[in-house]
Amino acid sequence: MAPVKVGLLGLGTVGSGTATVLKRNAEEIARRAGREIVIDYVATSKSELPQGLGLSNSRITTDPFDVLNDPDIEIVVELYGGDEPAKRLVLQALANGKHVVTANKALIAVHGNEIFAQAQEMGVLVAFESAVAGGIPIIKALREGLSANKINWLAGIINGTGNFILTEMRDKGRDFADVLKEAQQLGYAEADPTFDVEGVDAGHKLAILSSIAFGIPLQFDKTYLEGISKIAKEDVDYASELGYNIKHLGIARRTEQGIEQRVHPTLIPKKRLIANVDGVMNAILVQGDAVGPTLHYGAGAGGEPTASAVVADLVDITRALTSDPGNRVPHLAFQADALSDTPILPMESIQTSNYLRLTASDQPGVLATITQILGDGNISIEAFIQKQSATKTGEKASETATIILLTKVVNEGEMNLAIAEIEALEVVTSGITRIRVESLS
C-alpha cells in the first residue's frame, strides 16, 4: 500500500523526536502498521529542515495552513503546544477532513469537547496519547485495555518536574527553591515554572484522564489545583518519620455524589509502589472494579518518549483508516452521545486524612487548645510529633514548639474550618502547612 502522508506542525523537541523515531524505526513501524508512515510536509519557522531527521524528501513551509490545505496530507501532527494558534489549526485540519495527532494537553483539556465534536462531525480521529504522561500508553490502557471496568479511582504522578523536585528534597535534603533552580538549568522546568509547580500542567492531564475514566465531558475548569511550592524540606522529613513519601498527585475518584478531580501534594505510605516512583518519572495507579489496582510507569516527558506516543497514535490511525467511524475507539473512551452528567465535586466535600505542621509558643495548654478545636470539629488524631525549637529572631530567644499532627479521615470543609480556627490562636506563631494523605489501597 502507498505510504501514509503526515504533515508536521512544529519541529521542536517532540517534533524532532517524532521525525527521528519514524526514521530510525521505519522498517519495524511499517511491519507493524502494514504501511510506511512518512512525514511529507513540515511547518516550521526554521529556514531549512535539519539534517539527520530523515526529512530530506519532505517539503517545508513557514505557513501551517499550507500543510492543512494540502490534499496529500492524511494526518496532521500538531506540536505547537498552548492555546492559539494550535486551536485554530486543529479545528481547520479537522474541517479539511484530516486526522489529527496532538501532544497538546492544554488544548485538549480546555477545548477538547469542541474539538472532538468537530472530529465526530467530520468522521475523523483526534489522537492525544502523548498529551498525558509522555510515553506511557495510559490513555490506551484506560480507554481500551481496562474497558471492562468501572474505574473507581486513579492517582497519578503526572508532572516530572514536580516529582524531580520532591525526590531531590527527600534524598538530598535540599530546599524547594534550590532544586527548582537546578531543574530550570537542566531544562526540566520552564523559566516560568508556574504550570509545573502550581499543578496546572498536572491538572490538564488529570482532566483528560478523569474524563476517559468516568465517561464525563472534559472539565478542566472544575479541577482543584494546589502546587508544591509551599512544601518545606522539614515536611519531607516529618512525612518520612511518619512512614510516608510526599508526591504531587493528580487524583480522580468516583463517589456516590460525583467525581473528585484534584491535584495537590499528598502523603503516600512508603510501601506503595507509586510512592517509590522517583526523579522525572511518571506513573499512574488505576483502581478498576474487576482488575483491581494496575500501575503504569514510564517517562512522562522528553523528545523521544513523547514521540513514542505520537508515533503510536499515527500507527493506530493508520490501522483505523478503514474502519467505520462509528466503530472506532471513541475519543473519550465512551461513545460521544453516552457521556454522563455526573458532577465534579467541589473540593470542600472530599474526605482525606491530613498532615498538619504548625509552630506554637511552648506554653502550657497550647496542645489542649488545639486538640479541643479538632475535637469540636469531630477530627480524630492518628499520630502526633512535637519538637522543641528556639526561635532565632526577636528580642530574646523565646521557646517555640513545632507540632505535627496526622488526622484520621475527615471532611475537607470541616478541616478547613478547624485550620482557620487554629491559625487564629494567638499562641500559634505560623500558618499551618497542610498536606493531604491518601492510603491508595
Place this chain on the structure above:
Amino acid sequence: MAPVKVGLLGLGTVGSGTATVLKRNAEEIARRAGREIVIDYVATSKSELPQGLGLSNSRITTDPFDVLNDPDIEIVVELYGGDEPAKRLVLQALANGKHVVTANKALIAVHGNEIFAQAQEMGVLVAFESAVAGGIPIIKALREGLSANKINWLAGIINGTGNFILTEMRDKGRDFADVLKEAQQLGYAEADPTFDVEGVDAGHKLAILSSIAFGIPLQFDKTYLEGISKIAKEDVDYASELGYNIKHLGIARRTEQGIEQRVHPTLIPKKRLIANVDGVMNAILVQGDAVGPTLHYGAGAGGEPTASAVVADLVDITRALTSDPGNRVPHLAFQADALSDTPILPMESIQTSNYLRLTASDQPGVLATITQILGDGNISIEAFIQKQSATKTGEKASETATIILLTKVVNEGEMNLAIAEIEALEVVTSGITRIRVESLS
C-alpha cells in the same frame, strides 16, 4: 445497534468472572463499545446455569460444538484451558467464521502460529490479552501503545504463584516447600505445581510476549525454563545482604546474534521498582528504544482480573468488526507476512552475572583453588561472602564454610564449565546453587 452475541466455552473461575463483569458493568461497557455485549450461549458440564451471573436469558449446552455451529454467535470465548479439546474447538470456531477470545496461554504459546494462520485466512480475529499477566493490558501496550519502538528487552514477573512463594520466603523466612503447601491450600497453586514453580507457565507467557515484542513467530519450544524449587531460604537472605531481591523472571532480549528467551530465578537490585512487586502481583518491565523503560503492574490471575482482559478483548473485537481485516491490529503486533526469522539463542550464549552458593571443607587453599578455576575461565568476582558452619551430622563435627560469590558478567557457557569444575573438587561438599543476576537498567 443489535447486541453482539457471545458464546462461552467453560464456566469456571474466569468464565463466571466474565459473566459477572459483563452483567455488573453492562451499561458502562455498552457506553464504551457502542453496543451491548451479551453471553448468548454457554457450553458447560453443569446441568443448569448458576443464578446471579446475568445468564438467565442464555442458552446452555454440554456440547461446545453447539456453540461453534450456532449462526447467531459472533465471538467465541474459549476458557477450557490446556491443549485439547481447546485447540480443536478454537480452530473449528475460526473455520466457522467466528472471532475467538481465549485466556489459554498454553494453546497460544504452542499452537498460536497455526491458529493465527487460520484466523488470517478466514478474516477473523483471535484475541488473547487475558493469556498473559491476567488483567494487565500488556499485550495491548506492546502491540499498540509502544508500536513506535524497537523493543530492546522485556523482563516480567508473570507467574503469581512463584512470586507469592518468593515473597513469603523473604518476608517471613519460610522454606520453599512450606510456602508451596500454603499456596496450594489458598488455591494459588495447582495440586501439581510443576507448571507454576518450574517455569512452564511463565515460559508460555514469555514466548507470547517475545513474539509480539520482536516480530518473530511463537517459539515456546526454544524457551529456556528454570524453576524456583531449588532456591533455599538462605539464598534469599544472602541475596538481600548483597542488596538484591530474588524474583522469578521471564526475560526476552534482542541481541545482535538473536533473541534471548529465558525463564529463571534472578537477583534484581532492590532499588528497581520491579524488585518490589510482591505477593501474587505481576509486572512487566519493557525497554523500548524511544520510550525508555515502562513498567506495567497488576493482578496476573484470578477470576475478575482475568475477566477484565477477556471483556476488553470483546470490546476491541466489537469495535473492530467494521474494519477491513488487513488493517486490524495484527495478532503478533507485526503483519503476518512481516515476521522475521531472527533466531532464538541457545542458553549457552547469553551473558549475565551469577550468584553462586556452595559449601566447602574449611581448610587452607580451598578458596584459592576455586578462584583459580574462575580466573582460568576469565570469570571476575564482584562480591564475596564466607560463613563458617559446623556440620551437624557425621562422626565428629567437622568445620565447613558456606561460600557465596557474585561474579561479574560472564558467558553462560563458560560459567557452566567453571561450575562443573568446582563441583568436582573433593573439598566442595555441596552442589552449587547458581542464580543469575540482572541489573535491569
